[in-house]
Amino acid sequence: MLVMSPGPQGTSLGIDFGTSHTIAVVRRADGGVRPLLFDGAPLMPSAVCADAEGGLLVGRDAVHAGRRHPERFEPNPKRLIDRPSTLLGSREYPVPDLIAAVLGAVADECRRVVGVPAQVTLTVPAEWGPARRQVVEDAAARSGLGRVRLVPEPVAAATYYAEALKHRTAVGSSIVVYDLGAGTFDASVVRRTESGFETVALDGRGDLGGLDIDAALIDHLGKVYGTREGWQRLMHPETVEERRHLRDFQEEVRGAKERLSRHQQSDIAIPLLDVEAHLTRSELEQIARPHLEQTIRVTLAVIRAAGLNLADSAGVFLVGGASRMPLVATMLHRELGIAPTVLDQPEVVVAEGSVLWTSSEAATLPFQRPYTPVPPPVRAAPVPLTPQNAPGAAFPPRTQPQPLGPPPQQDTPPEPRTAPVAPFSPPPQTLPPRTAATPPAPAPEPPETDAERLRRKRTGRRVLVWFVVVDLLIVAGLAWYFNRDEGADGTDQESFDAADSGAGEGMPAIGAQWSDAEMGDQVDELLGAHDSPVSSMAALETDDGPMLLTTDGSEIRQWSMDTGAFIAEYAIDGTVGGLWTVDDSEGVPSVVALTDDYEPWMWTPGDGAFAFQGTPDLDLEDPAERVRVAFTEGEPVVAFVTATQAQMYLIESQSLTDVVEIPAGLGYPNYYIDGDTGYSEIATVSGDELPTVVDGLSGSVLGTVDPSDEWSDDADVSGMGVVYDDGTPYAMVYDDRLVLHFWSLYDYTPALNTVAYASAGDRFHNEILAAETGPALMYRNKDTTATSLLDMQSSATFPLEPGGGAEVTSLENITVDGGRDFAVTGDSNGNIQFWSLGL
Structure with a gap:
């Protein structure tokens, strides 16, 4: 064992053993902090390489030797933490020995510079269990560091944020730590x-980091150069020389990615092809965005699980080398509404924070205080496609009917770090924290069948999610969604008792007649809901159960979906054009x-008080043709x-964003919210009649969809909308042959199946429902007012006819009765009907 000479009393050594690099920082007795340098640089590769005698080279020596002997080389020993051993060349090495070799190099340098430190801290992921921590402690002892104190990485980062950066962090305040490393x-x-x-x-992802973005960049280059001679040999090396070329290529890609954090373009030398590939920052950001969106989903879920109001937080702190990409801070700022703190060298934060931790009161804490892991949702949200979950796997051949919903789940990794996270949607109530003492979660249920999935929609989905219930005026001519009939102006901003309202008698409580009906059957009716045609409806979940709100343009009335009782009436100044819940x-x-x-006008049902009422002074040159209410920008x-x-x-802020100019040549603009990121986007149709996505804040074009086999020059666009399947947005294009086409607005690829419809006057609601037939x-036909349900697999229709000579004037769907969907129509006689979907 290495024996270290005594160093100055009070000297501390902090080590961040990372996936790709190891960083060490020394804090002297006088409080001065400096990084240890390895071959003149603060970052030492965490790599190891076996030499001919069976010894282990580390750091840059290992990288250099690995180019000549790639079969003996391991660049990321931290990723092997759960394995007992690994093969380097022809010899098996215990994984703790690899880690000990890396830490031994740190011990050597510390001995040379300052001697033996009084304290040694070593940072590890906060969720690592006793087995992993023991491996690290054993490796540290073998390396000559002796006994080390393990510090959770986010605690070290928070300590740096408060102590080194001098950010105010009062007792009770919280810091959001976003740590994106290599692995x-x-x-x-x-x-x-x-x-x-x-x-x-x-929460976190054990399979997402800078290395995965590097792999996505290589996949991108493969689409351009993959047909050239030599590419397959480069990607699937069989000889030592080919493996050396692959290692050099990977280093080229990583270097280009880092250069693009400082410059707008970079070149990449591709071995075996004798090619200099050109890469721009915009290309990098387009490739990296799906990966970063996953990190943002995890971050939002963690914030929700902590019950944290970001406005009261001490800030958001970016650490880890991969967080240096400018797009990371941009996306987080846009999503959270708070500018994160970014440093020039985010890699050193954790190591330096650990030595500051040793001098603070936090050093008296045990390794891990009880914490709250993010509780996994009952069902995972759809995930945007990435090179790791190939597009073809998510969408079966379009000639066969296919189920809607999220792509197949990935295999569960050994450590439960990658629990699926729901898309950003502030929940109606904070999920109860699960402390460290909580028993392990039960084993996952068997994969559900298509029929089970269709029967399962999250309880209150339509009344809880922030997607707007009605996409007003999906195409020109959908004026029936935004009824402008004049009604009596309200005078008071208050809710009234049912006895004073003159409303109808109400409807029966939900009962057996709702459960036994077949698809398209009317299961209930609310007579006399209004004295004039129902112009808009919306539904939401409250502490008193699910509620339905209806309006005829004049009065707004609230009904209990549990009891059928009339609850309240609301009056506002002006004619009501539409209702939403958000x-x-x-x-x-x-x-x-x-x-x-x-x-x-915005309020919370129950208290009757209008929380917000605004009068936006729009800067648009023309009157709005389409209107959406949604949740974005916080x-x-x-x-x-x-x-x-x-x-x-x-x-709530009662403020307007800048006007977004939709690029010339794009038509049928439809505002929507990306269900994964919460970003505002606009789906349009290009001059080539292909759906094109525009950023909702800048107006820049984000992407154009790939044409499908069914889409040809013979078809012309006659309309376009955005339709959601459980929150996942799809572009829905009407062609003049009476066929609907769908494209994913996550990755701009053909999705779902084409659907035949009956008439050019048919205009579709913006939600895909789970019904008996699929x-x-x-x-609703805008010319005849006929309203129906359309089976997306067979194109069969199920009429929704209110009877009594009435015409449908409003169309909605609700989720009640244990999470089942029902269709709801409002008619010209002021009545409301409820229709079964057969589930």
Whole structure:
């Protein structure tokens, strides 16, 4: 064992043993902090390579030797933490020996520079269990470091944020730590206590980091150069020389990625092809975006699990080498509404924070205080496609009917770090924290069948998610979704008792007649809901159960979906053009009514008080043709869209965003929210009649879809909308041959199946429903007012006819009765009907 000479009293050594690099920092007795340098640089590769005598080279020596002997080389020993051993060349090496070799190099350098430190801290992921921690402790002892103190990485990062950067972190305040390293991603909420910092919520991905972005870049280059002679030999090396070329190529790609953090373009030398490939920052960002979106989903879920209000947080801190990409900070700022703290050298933060931790009161804390892992949702949300879950796997051949919903689940990794995370949607209530003492989660259920999936929609999906219920004016001519009939102006901003309202008698409570009906059967009717045609409806979940809100343009009335009772009436100044439900910035389900003068009124049912009422002074050149209410930019917004422009009004802030100019040549603009990131985007149709996505804040084109086999020059676009399957957005294009086509708005590829419809006047509601026959769409013919359900697999229709000579004037769907969907229609006689989907 290495014997280290005594160093100055009070000297501390902090080590961050990372996937790709190891960083070590020394804190002297006088408080001065400096990094240890390895071959003149603060970052030492964590790589090891076996030499001819069976010894282990580390750091840059290992990288150099690995180019000549790639079969003996291991670049990322940290990724082998769960293995007992690994093969280097012809010899088996215990994994703790590899880690000990790397830490031994740190011990040698520390001995040379300052001698023996009084304290040694070694950082590890906060969720690592006793077995992994023991491997690291054993390796440290073998390396000559002696006994080390293990510090959770997010605690070390938070300590650096407070101590080195001097950010105010009062007791009780929290820091969001976003740690994107080479091989892993971790998101944590770390709270300041009287005795230091503790991790209160965390989650991460063990298979997502800078190395995975490197792999995606290589896949991208393969699409361009993959047919050239030599590419297959480069990607699947069989000789030592070919393996050396692959290692050099991987280093080229990694270097180009890092250069693109500083410059707008970079070249990559591709061995065996004798090619200099050109890569721009915009290409890198397009490739990296799907990976970064996954990290943002995890971060948002961790924030929700901690019950953290970001406005009250001490800040968001980026650490880890891969977080240096400018796109990381941009996406987080856009999503969270808070500018994260970014450093020039985010790699050194954790190591330096660990030595600062040793001098703080936090050093008295045990390794791991109880924390709250992110509770896995009942069902995973759809995940945007990446090179790792190939597009073909997510969408079967389009000639066969296919189920809708998320792509197949990936295999579960050994450590439960990659639990699926729901898309950003502030929940109606904070999920209860699961402490360290909580028993392990039960084994996952067997994969559900298509029929089970269709029967399963999350309870209150239509009344809880922030996607707007009605996509107003999906194409020109959908004026029936935005009824502008004049009604009596309200005078009071209050809710009234049912006895004073003159409303109808109400409807029966949900009972057996709702459960036994077949698809298309009317299961209930609310007579006399209004004295004039029902113009809009919306539904939401409250503490008192699911509620239905209806309006005829004048009065807004609220009904219990549990009891059928009339609850309240609301009056606003102006004619009501539409109703929506959306979560407010605190995650509380609320109602938004929009007048025909585009004034939004927002309130929470139950208290009857209007929380917000705005009068946006739009800067649009033309009147809005399409209107959406949704949740983005951290609060509810109203989006107004013309043929050439778009603008958003933030309801709570009562402020307008800049006007977005929709690029020339794009038609049928439809504002929507990306269900994975919460970003505002606009789906349009290009001059080539292909769906094109535009950024909702900048107007820049994000991508154009790939044409499908069924899409040809013989078809012309006659309309376009955005349709959701359980929150996943798809572009829905009407062609003049009466066929609907669908494209994923995550990766711009053909999706679902084409669907035949009956008439050019048919206009479809923006939600795919789970029905008895499979996925279904609701639609209404704008010319005849006939309303039906359309089976998306057989194109069979199920009429929804209110009877009594009435015409359907409003169309909606609700989720009640244990999470089942029902179609709801409002008619010209002021009545409301409920229709079964056969489940």
